[in-house]
Amino acid sequence: MATVVCLGAAGTVTGSNYLIETASGRRFLVDCGMFQGSKRIETRNWLEWDFDPSQIETLILTHAHIDHSGRIPKLVKDGFRGQIITSRATADLCNIMLRDSAHVQEMDAEWQTRKNQRKGKQAIQPLYTMADAEESLSYLAPVNENTVISLNDEVRFRLRDAGHILGSSIIELWITEGDSEIKIVFSGDLGRENQLIVKDPADVGHADYLFVESTYGDRLHKTFEDSKQELLEAIRYALSHEEKVIIPAFALERTQEILYLLGEFSRESLLPDIPIYLDSPLAIKATEIFRRHKDYYDREARAIVNKGFDPFDMPNLHFTAATEESMAINKKPGSAIIVAASGMCTAGRIKHHLKHNLWRDGASIIIVGYQAAGTTGRQIVDGADHVRIFGENVAVRAKVFTIGGFSAHADQTGLLGWVGNFVNESQPRVFVVHGEKTASETLAKEIKQRHKLDARPPRWRETLILKPRKDVSVETQAVDAAADVDAAADVDAAVADTIAGMEQELNRLKTYVQEKQRAGTLTEGDIEQLRAVWEDIEAITGSRAASAE
Numbered sequence: 001m002a003t004v005v006c007l008g009a010a011g012t013v014t015g016s017n018y019l020i021e022t023a024s025g026r027r028f029l030v031d032c033g034m035f036q037g038s039k040r041i042e043t044r045n046w047l048e049w050d051f052d053p054s055q056i057e058t059l060i061l062t063h064a065h066i067d068h069s070g071r072i073p074k075l076v077k078d079g080f081r082g083q084i085i086t087s088r089a090t091a092d093l094c095n096i097m098l099r100d101s102a103h104v105q106e107m108d109a110e111w112q113t114r115k116n117q118r119k120g121k122q123a124i125q126p127l128y129t130m131a132d133a134e135e136s137l138s139y140l141a142p143v144n145e146n147t148v149i150s151l152n153d154e155v156r157f158r159l160r161d162a163g164h165i166l167g168s169s170i171i172e173l174w175i176t177e178g179d180s181e182i183k184i185v186f187s188g189d190l191g192r193e194n195q196l197i198v199k200d201p202a203d204v205g206h207a208d209y210l211f212v213e214s215t216y217g218d219r220l221h222k223t224f225e226d227s228k229q230e231l232l233e234a235i236r237y238a239l240s241h242e243e244k245v246i247i248p249a250f251a252l253e254r255t256q257e258i259l260y261l262l263g264e265f266s267r268e269s270l271l272p273d274i275p276i277y278l279d280s281p282l283a284i285k286a287t288e289i290f291r292r293h294k295d296y297y298d299r300e301a302r303a304i305v306n307k308g309f310d311p312f313d314m315p316n317l318h319f320t321a322a323t324e325e326s327m328a329i330n331k332k333p334g335s336a337i338i339v340a341a342s343g344m345c346t347a348g349r350i351k352h353h354l355k356h357n358l359w360r361d362g363a364s365i366i367i368v369g370y371q372a373a374g375t376t377g378r379q380i381v382d383g384a385d386h387v388r389i390f391g392e393n394v395a396v397r398a399k400v401f402t403i404g405g406f407s408a409h410a411d412q413t414g415l416l417g418w419v420g421n422f423v424n425e426s427q428p429r430v431f432v433v434h435g436e437k438t439a440s441e442t443l444a445k446e447i448k449q450r451h452k453l454d455a456r457p458p459r460w461r462e463t464l465i466l467k468p469r470k471d472v473s474v475e476t477q478a479v480d481a482a483a484d485v486d487a488a489a490d491v492d493a494a495v496a497d498t499i500a501g502m503e504q505e506l507n508r509l510k511t512y513v514q515e516k517q518r519a520g521t522l523t524e525g526d527i528e529q530l531r532a533v534w535e536d537i538e539a540i541t542g543s544r545a546a547s548a549e
């Protein structure tokens, strides 16, 4: 029987990573992403793998975002020598994203090492180096979408448009086992219908087992048209005061969407004659890749190209790759639009632009992306009157515009609609992943209620046994019937029983940990596993603070 072990993006948004093993023992991965957000979550990146990387034949990658691809260089460093199968655009984007990530890892380690050395402590090794990232790129094996491809004699797969970012894919997998076959579908990150640039998510419609993302499983987005108008208003505000417009944006996709909209405004003569700067080396490189992959554009973007325009260009647009060019921007008086990374204002050139403009009456700060708790961007959104930038307290006098409608993820309605396509076709069993606990649980509940499908969020490190279809429906029914009987029994007694059982286990756990500690055999993995259980309990009691994307 095939199994899927949920090694990331289970109970969290980030760290997407699934280990799939066929009945005959062939092993491959879907995604190999970085855990991002709180410190506690990020320690998971440093854990030993739950498998031997050298035994993995293939990695199928849904898209280039770091929470899906960011641990690939570590996988290669630790022995993986298989193929990394993905779309052509994703392969190109990985080329810049993984190098950038390696650079960040090296910088972090250097900074930490300097800090440690001042305290007489040891040097820190980076999670992986530029050399690891560069080696991992040699394993990229891009394939065409919409074509069924055999991985080996047991496994076939097909990439379909996920409509999330350039080159993003849904993965369809068929695993044969003797006379039977199961079909597993991973949604990857699912985009919105009518999103800019990329095509709509494909209606897959058939699966035995479905893994669906749930980033916004408990939320609805504002309409895109409203957001576009808000963007225009926010730009006009700063222009009327002859001040600057500062737009912090993620280098990949959000930046290109903003350029696309500015291009549209420009063609419709809605923008006056002012300079527009794309001030992020990574975003500049990503934009070049977007320009090369026109075959991934949707009909509207292709129509712009067919009329002889570049959707990411406009008069007065300047790409400022060099540091001196970047520094010159704030020396020039008068209005300008500045798009820079990082998207949450925690690093990169955006910090300089905020330092120069945040305190200026009449300037616009336009927040167009998700801001995790604890970031400078979040403080600005939450209305702080001062924020700390480069060790200075900078007053927030500029007008802050928060525009929520540019998400590259489907909202609850979008996700339910996409899952709904499977209902009449195949009644799959649904695993709700890639979401914070509440978002995943809310979506699972909605899927159960509206679509009458069996749906639940799997736990981190949980092994799911995926039996051929007929067995599953029989077993599911049997379990459901038993559950009904249980439900009729005395609920209070069951609750008391469970709590008493947990207390007993907690005492045993204490002894177990103390013994291991004494013997010196307590590993980082043990501690991380305990923390995961702790997080689960906190999630039930509601005492857990939401961690970042």
Ligand SMILES: [Zn+2]
Residues within 6 Å of the ligand: 063, 065, 164, 189
């Ligand atoms: Zn993504």
Ligand SMILES: [Zn+2]
Residues within 6 Å of the ligand: 013, 016, 065, 067, 068, 189, 434
């Ligand atoms: Zn993601």
